[in-house]
Amino acid sequence: MPKDGGIGESTLRREDIRFLTGKGRYTADISLRGQAHACFLRSEVAHGRINGIDTSAAEEMPGVLCVLTGADFTEVGGNPTGWLVQSRDGATMKEPKRPVLAHGKVRHVGDAYAMVVAETYEQAKDACEAIVADITELPALVDLAAAAADTANRVHEEFDNNVVFDWGWIEENRAAVDAAFASAPHVTTLELVNNRLSPNAMEPRASIGDFDSGTGDYKLYTTSQNPHLTRLLISAFVMGIPENKLTVIAPDVGGGFGSKIYHYGEEAAVLAASKKINRPVKWVCDRSEAFLSDAHGRDHVTKIELATDKEGNFLAVRTETLANMGAYLSNFATCTPTFLHGTLMAGPYKTPHVYVNVKAVITNTVPVDAYRGAGRPEATYSLERVIDKAADELGIDPWEIRRKNFIDPGAFPYTTPVGLVYDTGNYHATMDKLREMSDVAGFEARAEESRKRGKLRGFGLSTWIEACGIAPSNLVGVLGCRVGLYDAATIRVNATGNISVLVGAHSHGQGHETVFAQLIAEKLGVDAKSVEIVHGDTSKIPFGMGTYGSRSLAVCGSAMMKAADKIIDKGKKIAAHMLEAAEGDIEFNDGSFSVAGTDRQKSFAEIAFSAYVPHNYPLETLEPGLEETAFYDPANFTYPAGAYGCEVEVDPETGGVDIVRFTCADDFGNVINPMIVAGQVHGGVAQGIGQALLEGVVYNEDGQLLTGSYMDYAMPRADDLPNIDVDHSCVTPCTHNPLGAKGCGEAGAIGTPPAVVNAVIDALHRAGHSHITHIDMPLTPSRVWSAING
């Protein structure tokens, strides 16, 4: 029986109260006694040799406390990549050093090479302008193909070229794929760009370093989705501070979408500066700086080929991708275009042969890394676009070509040719649901009505699958991952019966404080109001791996279930003692422990109190206390999937695209809080529409960032979007985690871009522009107008 606030209820979010009253506490809101303020000096050129930096004038400026440059960090380590990828020839990838502050060379516009700490932010900023750097500008490598081909001009001179790896997945499939293409009755080829995006969490990054000279302890307050990872990287790789002497605290986090998973140099720099001046040092990024220094996302140039028979049955898929890494390898940059992209290239389809090639290229641009969906949007976009093109070439309905190639509902578990084992799914069901929601029958009438107003209406379809909750540790280790991918939870039942749950996942908008409490309430049969979620502070929580890749519920939620099982087991021991019964006779139901077949029982609260007031305990066999920790390492990924439909109106006079209807049918496995799940889909769809129509990071040929503020990087605003119709009633529960949950956070960003682009192409085809087979994202009015007008 669901308890008040249990599983399946759209419980209102408890965290909202503080956010709605101005009492949220984000990093920039924290002011420590005596804090000084930091400002970073960032490169104005994309590529340059640092001949010297004169900080003497800056050091004399009012309020300045210290100036640090790259030279101050040559004795410490650098920020590593978290995943070592092997090239097709077996060679380990190149791993350029990424120092705390640039030293010797600057490698992208925005690369920080000096830091000023002063009494006020304004003084620090003023002093930054007094630093004189002698930098010889070098030719910038911006274009992917040119950077890949250039061996004379190199971003990192210690390597012989700018390609850090040339990855093939799965290399053993290559010959069979080539053979399938050689004999295929039909081959569809598409070249496309997955545009570079800026994640743009609304809260800019911020960090406060606080060194305590009395104890030698460091504290870092920072905008992080993943505080333990940040501590690990600073301790083991960058600064050498023992982990037990460094606490990382991520308070409320104002969005991340991936960009706050990673460790950034500014975090190490404020710690070093705090130790140097023996005061807390605070840095708050401004938005222009964020565009120059937050990890960007996507940025692939891909050629995809789909081989089919004449009836549209898929025979093979082959891709070649150039992936832009930017100037350094950010923490998860290397696994995004590889293990999160190539492994999804089978999609929800039973394509027998798949081969994926990715060349990762270093350029003089901001480093990229995982952004909402991470690799899976890139895979889905390529696949769903080439399928539509193939359907068009073969004269098959886009619904039909997908339906005939779906993995059958009875075929699970299903092993794909790119190495994943899908445990459950029913792709026909989500597509049927989408068809019902989309009112396909009414489309022609709506299109006619649009025509009367001079507009072109089109419908676009995409089906998608993703791999969430990346795992298991032993597999990812074999593939080159340098960390484990589990999560952890401690359930601390307090003496008065209320419960603190300390978790490794960390919310940046997903509502963990509400949803995790619902889980515990349901499992332990208590009121959700008595459950508190503690997260984001490495001094309190067990070692966890944070929140990204839609892993919080499937992985950390499962750790919570395991810990709760231990609590119940311990509670049974206590109850057996209290009720003078055999432990095997104790049952736990609905929040109470009872002797089977009798009315003798103890409530959860009584058991908790007894655990902490253990009078007359058999101490040789029963420990006092009621607190348990569990680590959960998943056996497999989870595989959410769904089908999205987009209806657009194109204005042929201007090229403007209006999304008039957007529909999502998703299978997320079991859903804990439907309201929050719908909200996650809305947000993902908005970011997907942003990628499809508006967003794109643009560099000029000198490596200058042309989209460096909200004045020139367009993001969806309230009137750019329609209402989003969401359904998640098609459920195939995950078979290998105790919740049956799959994850929902990235779905919208994955399934949406191809649906939008397919819709625009459909609108143009219906209006007779059948020669237009593709337009690269973002589909801005000028691009669409140019396509229409040749």
Added chain:
Amino acid sequence: MKVTMTVNGKSMSAETEGRTLLSSFLREGLGLTGTHVGCDTTQCGACTVHVDGEPVKSCTVLAQDVAGKSVTTIEGMANKDGSLSVLQQAFQTHHGLQCGFCTPGMVMASAALLNENPHPTEEEVRHYLKGNICRCTGYHNIVKAVLAASGADSQKLAAE
């Protein structure tokens, strides 16, 4: 210089430089950190407050220019007994926020809209909120919340 203004009904003062922005004055001078700063080009609206009843992006106004005026921030929006106002409650009920960072600005902008136009259409809500960026919600539930607070039947919007 010392700047004094009425903030959420109370007279408040702090020492500032001439270049201090209203957003910094509120956050650092007065410790009212509910007003957030999400950009430096007046595009995102996270810093929206009311000055003499009008919505203003506080990152583009000098604190000294607001001296003597009446300012309302998100900290002043709850009912006197501390409970959420109708608009704030609508944001919670309709899940109109996720990370919460843009939320103070969204609430202040929405309150200004409802002051001007107590019964806006969906189109009017979307148009009015153009000056505020939310990266989490896709606006769907924000629009729903504002319409609900206006007394409109927000269930007419697409399900969920």
